[in-house]
Every structure is written in C-alpha cells, then in structure tokens.
Amino acid sequence: MKLDLSNLRGDITGGVTAGVVALPLALALGVASGLGPMAGLYGAIAVGFFAALFGGTPSQISGPTGPMVVVLAGLFASLSGDASLIFTAVMLAGLFQILFGFLGIGQYIRLVPYPVISGFMTGIGAIIIILQLSPLLGHDSPSGTIGALSYLPTALSNIDYATLGLGIGSLIIALKWPPALGKYIPGPLAALIIGTLVALTMSNIPVLGDIPTGLPSLHMPVFEQSMFWLVLEAAFILALLGAIDSLLTSLVADNMTRTRHDSKKELIGQGIGNTVAGLIGGIAGAGATMRTVVNIRSGGKQRLSGMIHALVLLAVVLGLSPLAANIPHAVLAGILVKVGLDIIDWSYIKRAHQGPRWDFALMVLVLGLTVFVDLITAVGVGVVLAALAYVRQVAHLQIEELKKIPETLNDPEENALLAKAKGKVNIFSFGGPLSFGAAADLGHHVREKVKPGSQVLILDFARVPAMDVSAAMAVENVTADAIAAGRTLFICAASKEVQQVLDGINAHQSGVQVFETRHQALHKALEVIDSKKSDKASAVSGEMAQAS
Template sequence: MFKLNVSNLRGDITGGLTAGIVALPLALALGVASGLGPMAGLYGAIAVGFFAALFGGTPSQISGPTGPMVVVLAGLFASLSGDASLIFTAVILAGIFQIIFGFLKVGEYIRLVPYPVISGFMSGIGAIIIILQLGRLLGHEPPGGTIGALSYLPTALADINFATLGLGIGTLIIAYKWPASLGKYVPGALAALIIGTLVSLALSVPILGQIPTGLPSIQMPVFEQGTALLILEAAFILAVLGAIDSLLTSLVADNMTRTRHDSNRELIGQGIGNTVAGLIGGIAGAGATMRTVVNIRSGGKDRISGMVHALVLLAIVLGLSPLAAQIPHAVLAGILVKVGLDIIDWSYLKRAHKGPRWDFGLMILVLALTVFVDLITAVGVGVVFAALAYVRQVAHLQLEELRKIPESLNDPEENALLESLKGKVSIFSFGGPLSFGAAADVGHHVRDNVKAGSKVMILDFTRVPTVDVSAAMAVETVTVDAIAAGRQLVICGANAAVNEVLESICVNHPGIVIYDNLHDALLYAKKKVTETPNQEVNFKAVSQS
C-alpha cells in the first residue's frame, strides 16, 4: 500500500509542480468562500492533497478543496456563527466517515448514482458558488446562504463599487482568455490572480489582509450537545459529497491514463486526508478534476505527483503568505465565478432537448433542490425518483412480454402440441426478472388476455431468473382466479431460486401443477383437455409439489 512507483519520477515531479501552481489561487479562493479564510484553504489542499495521493486508489489524481465541499462548509459556517473549532470537527468526522465507507466497500454503490442526478447537483453547486460571489463582485459582503445572498442582491445593485466589479470581471476574462501558449508556463487562474492583484494596488478595494505564516496548530475535535446533530449531518454530507466528487474525478483519470482505479481504497485515502485536514485547521477536500487533468497532461501518472503538488503548496505557505495578504476579494470572487461556471454541466444542458424529457426534468429538479433546499435532500430525492422511474420502465417491459401470448412456439414439437389444443390452453410467458413493479398489474393482464374457452392456463417461467414476494403474491391471485373459473393452472420452467420464492407463497396450493419445462406442461395440458369428465389424468408431473 505504501510502495511508490518511481519509474515516471520526472513526469510526476513536473505534473506535481504544475498542479501545485494551478491549485494555489483555487485553494485561496475556496478557503475564503468557506468563511474560514485563505490559510484554511491552503492547509486543506496540503493535507488532502498529500495523504489522498499517498493512501488513495487513483495514482494520478490531485485532491484538494473543491466547490461542492466549500458550499457545504459555507452553509455550516453560517449555521454555527463562524465557530471554526466545530467546523473542523465536522471535517474530521467527514474523513472518518469516508474511511468507514471505504472499508464497507460503499464506493461500488456510489458509482450507481444516475447521471441526471449527478449533473443536477453538480450544476446546482456551480450555481450556488456563482450566487455567493455576486455580492462580492459588486463590492459588498452578503449574508451567508444562497437565499440570503439572493435577497441581498437588490441592496448590492443599488450601491455598486465599480472598481471592485471591474476588477472581478477583468479577473474572470483573463482566467478564460489567457493564451494556451502562455498557459504552459503560467496557468490562466494564476495569471489572473497575479495581474488582478497588481492592478488592485492602484485601486481602493477590500483585500485579504494579514495572513498567518508558518506551520498550522493542531485543532482537536470539539463536541457540544446543542450542535452535535448539525455537525454529524454536515459531516455525513461532506463525506458523501466528497466520495462522489472524488470517484467522478477518478473516472476521468481512468479515461485519460487507460487505468482502473480502486474506488474503496480511494475513499480510504480521501478519508485520511480529510481527517488530517480537520486536525490542522484545513477545509475538506476531494478529487479535483481540473487539477487532475493538468497533472496528467503535464506528465504526472503516479501518486508522487499528488504528493509533490502538496509540498509545493507547503513551501508557499512557509514563505509567501505576506504576499498573499494583498490579494483582493474581488479577484478571488472572479476566480470562483469561473469555478462555478466550470462545474455547471453545460455539455448535458446543450443536448438535453434531444434526450428523454424525464431525465432532463429530473436534472432540473435536483438542481433546484440543491440551490434552494440542500444537497442531501437533492441527491436523496433524485435517486429515489430515478429508481422509481427505472422500476416503472422494467415493469412496463415485463407486462409487454406478458401480453405477447404466443400463437406459435419456436420448438416444432411444442408448436405441434399447441396447435393441437385449438385454443383450449392459454400460455403466459414471463420475460426477465419479475418484481414488485409489475406485480400489481399481472393479475389484470392475465384476466384480460386469457382465452375464453381455455381449460388450462400455463405460466411459463423459463426466462425468469428471479422473482420477489410481490410477484409471487400476484401469481397467487392468478391461481385463485383460475380455480374460480374452473381452469387448471400449470407452472413450468421455474429455476430453483424462483421455485423457492413461489413455494413459500403459493405453489403448494392443490390446484397448481408444476413441470420442469414447457414441453411436459403442454403434454399434460393435452391430456387434460381431451379427458372425459369421469376420466383421470395419469400423466405425472416431473417436479409436482
């Protein structure tokens, strides 16, 4: 677990240096946006960046503060009236949660979150970041929270600081329009930070002010009964959000490096990084897509690159903090607006009208809940709605298969038997897993499609790998209806797993006959429909219960 690959040492050092330079302005800006200050952003970038690289499961990934994590921290900062010790406790707990997730192998399930849900909450987070920075661009310090920032916007628009606005917009333009040829040497975000700070020296705009230098002090966890539930909730949201954010970035890294990450090990690495970040007064972090892409394109492939990136930031903390004190709030706000715009899923929004309307509606719902309610509600509602929609689609397919009453069969011998019965037998062939989604309508469809003169009804489970209790109860309803109508019910083709569920619910009913295959069921049906009233059928079921 601790073995380092030095086969690409030069590329890893180059990638780590470049990623560290790119991370500097983002760490400062996200630290300020969290409410805990620029140094908290840098400490978080150092701790999460180093330990997630050392212990994580994605060798080329660069980790540090990200927009989604900062949105949660900013809300927590407002809820706790800026009590930093309690916020760092939440960060520590979030790291512990992630370590637990890793050992419980939760990473395999996080990847199952549907894309519209991911797109919706990521776009919502981007929108929140932009909303929170609008007031700062106008030269004001808005109250915490998305609703508070939006409510304050008319007041800020009535008293615009045009120097601040111009500086912020200029920073945003430089960050977007910085030439790619120069970007190889100085990344656009860093160039915007430097140029914006130099220009601000001739203006009267709010700056970060004095920033502490040197190594951080240890922040021990603090627990208060009145805030314990709030901290636990925030820690859990941070853990889940960081896990999703990191594993999405891991998928990007996999595509670029043609490798496969270890999702559960990645969660453990992220958890260790966040735990250490909270202990040294840093904000929570996760896998950062842009910084990871920069690292890989600069030659970084292994975990050494992420560790070098963190050491670069540590060197800056130890030596350049006084210079960072001159950075204006408006410059950081401009950089954060770019971060927010980059997080919004523009690629999906441009193509959404071509895809299913339900998926787009789900994405918009999750986006709105993210912005105006909270992240955990947005993701929870999104996943539940997506799951229900999937169950509905599967149920529709199951019922469509059930409606296809065969007029002929593929096997010539079986087809000859069916033809000889001349409409006196109804066959219902189920297709795929039979679950609760279709159970409610199975009885109705059988009643509506059974042939009026049929004496035998065959339920063919040959293509059914599994059934649940709801489906078995539906079969029981069909059984009762068949017996009431004077029909013989035959079940055939059920495998051991399906039989086990059916036997627990209904197949022990004396009115049911069971066969291993459709051929034998048809032979029984032929004897049944051709017998005289006083004649007994001596054909014995292969596996009759």
C-alpha cells in the same frame, strides 16, 4: 508504502504545475467557506498529500472543491462560525469515507444516473456564482443562496465600481488567458497576480489581510449535544459528496491514462486526507478534476505527483503567506466565478433538447433542489425518481413481453400438443426478471388474456432469471383467480432461484403442480382436459339414467 519512481521527471513537473494551479483556488475556496484562506491551503495540503499517498487513483490531485465548500459555507452559517465544530464535521466526514471504502460503497455511487449528477453539479456551480455576486459588487457575501439573492438588490443599488472592475477583470483573465502562456502560468494564477498588482495602485479595496505563517496547530474534535446531529448530518453530506466528486474525477483520470482506479482505496485515501485536514484546521476536499487534468497533461502519472503538489503548497504556507495578505476579495470572487462556470455541465445543457425530456426534467429538478433546498435532498430525490422511472420502464417491457405470447411455439411437438387442446390451454410466458414494478399489472393482464373456454393455465418461467416477492405475490393472485374460476393451473421451467421465491411465500396453492419443462406441462394439461371430458360424459350419462 512503496512509491513508483519510474516517471520521476513527469511526476515532479505535473506536481509542481498542479500546485501552482491549486494555490489561488485553495485561497479562494478557503475564503468562500467562511474559514479563511489558510484553512483552504491547509485542506489542500492535507487532502492532497494523504489522498495521493493512500488513494486508488495514482494521477489524481485532491484538494478543496466547489461542492465541498458549498456545504461548508452552509454549515459555517448554521453554526455561527464555530470553527471547532466545523473541523469536527470535516474529521467525521473523513471517517465516514474510510468506512465507505471498507464497505465498498464506491461501486454504488457509480450507479447515480447522469442527469442527477449533472443537475447537482450545475446547481453547485450556480450556488458558487450566486454567492460571489455581492463580493464582486463590493459588499460582504450573505450566508446561503436565498440570503445572497435577497441581498442582491441592495448590492446593485450601491455598487463599488472599482471593486466590480477588478473582479470582472480577474474573471476575464482567468477565462481568456492564452493557452500558450498557460503552459507556464495557469490562467487563475495569472488573474491572482495581475489582479493583486493592479489593486496595489488602488485605494479602499477589501483585501484578505494578515494571514498566519508557519505550521498549523492541532484542532481536536469537539462534541456539543445541541449541535451533534447538525454536525453529523453535515459530515455525512460532505463524505457522500466528496466520494461522488472524487470517483467522478477518478473516471476522468482513467480515461486520460488508460488505467482503472481502485474505488475502495480511493475512498480510504480521501477519508484519511479529510480526517487529517480537520485535525490541522483545513477544509474538506475531494478529487479535483481541473487540477487532475493539469497534472496528467503536464506529465504526472503516479501518486508522487499529488504529494509534490501538496509540498509546493506547504512551501507557500511556510514562506509566502505575507504576500497573500494583499490579495483582494474581488480577485478571488472573479476566480471563483470561473470555478462555478467550469462546474456547470454546459455540454449536457447544449444537447439536452435532443435527448429524452424526462431526463432533462429530472436534471432541472435536481438543479432547483440543489440551489434552493440542499444537496442531500436534491441527490436523494433525484435518485429515487430516476429509480422509479427505470422500474416503470422495465415493468412496461415485462408486461409487453407478456402481451406478445405467440399462438404457436418453437417446438413442433409442443405445437401439436397445443393444437390437440383446441383452445382449452392458455400458456403465459414471462420474459426477463420480474419485479415489483410489473407486479401491480401482472394479474390484470393475465385475466385479460385468458380465453373464455380455457380449462388449464400454464405459467412458463423459462425466461425469468429472477423475481422478487411482489411479483411472487402477483403469481399467487393469478393462481387464486384460476382456482376460483374452476381452472387448473400449472407452473413450469422455473429456475431454482425463482422456485425458492415462490415457495417462500406459498405462491403455490394446493392443487398447483410444478413441472420442469413446458413439454411435460402440456402433456399433463391434455390429460386433465380428457379427464374433465370423461367426467362430464359420465355426469351426462348419470342424468339420462336417472331421467329414464
């Protein structure tokens, strides 16, 4: 693949800066996953390099992210720390993402409603913070959100104040590091260096310990029948979550660079990166918003910047791993709390009271499900409820359109024909696409609006671009009601697509006539009324003749 070297200086600066920012996060997220700091670095290298090389967002920096680590930590607990199965899940997640890319799934991921995205991202931020509370207090972190919350009273009853002070100090440095200094040393890196140096003067502070150096070894996929479905489910969740995370970051990059990403290529690139990460013993990753913003602001624009970021981390792995052995767990916990705080959607939470209550309620529901159930359930329930709410809203508008049938039409000639009918013709004009949401109430509202003396019903589909089977079945019920009541029913102005749906389920019952225009239907309606009037007059004459 040909690299664009037109922004070489900016890409080198952006890549090096992003690599420095990524170092403490990769170490911290690796530890949080349960697989260790080196797994975090290997994941950052693999995903960062290959997602940049093959992806569809040139300025994006990829690597371990909070959402992915939350899933991996849960899987680590479920599999009792079996690393080979976890790396298999990471590889499968990569293959799923490659498949998503070829199938064009990215365009559908963008349809996830904002309150759902806000809810599960805020939930992930909350989970990261909850899981770091015990390490901040000087204890090992229990597995799972419920376990961490349950253990919290025990941890609070036996606080290691030295560890707590070190962790909170690291958090404050990461949060409050002056922007002017941040140009040279990012806040998280400053917290890592200062926290580690302070810890060297203290005793009995838990640290990372020995970290292997050199190139990683290969981890071939392992399949155990008893764990297969658990691994497969985790792989799918990782793939889906990573795809959402990456494409959201791609949108941020688009806004900053005034470009447009290629979602298919982006998912394929992320998939290749995660597949390689699993092979070399790295954790799964995705597009990382903060690191991408740092890269762009530092001058990075092309894919070379993401590759350089990964090479910076590779250099650390090859030569500086012994230094990382002295990093305290509390310092990484403080940095991770900042990561969690950054993930929480504060901007929406501050303005939620000004928007629709339903959207905020949906966000809170997804947040709760994310924290206390699992991510896939949270997103699934959120999307389904949001879709049902949207369908209900559209259905309401469709029924309102039906209620707003004008007594007079726009065409003077049609008005004259309608006046001649003297209230014996009812026209029902449907507006917009007709879907299953409106189908349940469609027949009820037509029956409600039919005038007692009406002899002919005209269903006007001129403003209906599409309809589904449920709506067509509702039309069939309206037709059956009309025929049972002795009325004549006409259908007019239906498009070819609508006509096909009606014909496909035999919504046209015998005796129902179809017209191309409403004008033609009105002419025929008057003929039917005149014919019924003549038939009635003939019947009356016959009765009088018999009586005489």
